[in-house]
Amino acid sequence: MIDFIAGNGPWAWIVAGLVLLALELVVPGGFLLWMGISGIITGIVVLVWAIGWPLQWLIFGVLSLVSIALWVRWTRSRPTATDRPHLNRRAEQFIGQEVVLEHAIEQGFGRVALGDTVWRVSGADLPVGHRVRIVGYDGAVLKVEAV
CATH class of the missing domain: 2.40.50.140 (Nucleic acid-binding proteins)
Structure with missing residues (x-):
């Protein structure tokens, strides 16, 4: 199994990204969305340039952390639009x-x-x-x- 994944590295990242995107539909929260997108981007990068597994994991980890951090920052900075602003206040x-x-x-x-x-x-x-x-x-x- 590991040899299969190693031989098809870019596609493994893309499939893993798609699986994470599908899991986001079942377990909403936003985090799996950004990890799935990071997996797909990592797969595309590996398709273009042949790089080793440690660098692939580094790319995936950095993309995931940065995209999740930016998403959390963006969602917290936007006020929630509501037709009942005094609800629970x-x-x-x-x-x-x-x-x-x-x-x-x-x-x-x-x-x-x-x-x-x-x-x-x-x-x-x-x-x-x-x-x-x-x-x-x-x-x-x-x-x-x-x-």
């Missing part, structure tokens, strides 16, 4: 709204009702029924100021 959608205090702010904390949820708020001490504007948040605590 509910507090952000309330910034700027004016609401009425349900429970007075005493010692820096009180409560307001927003939709079907009662939120804890922080700010200057204010009585029940006072209008406040949400100006920020800290975790699940909304920061408010008097209107």
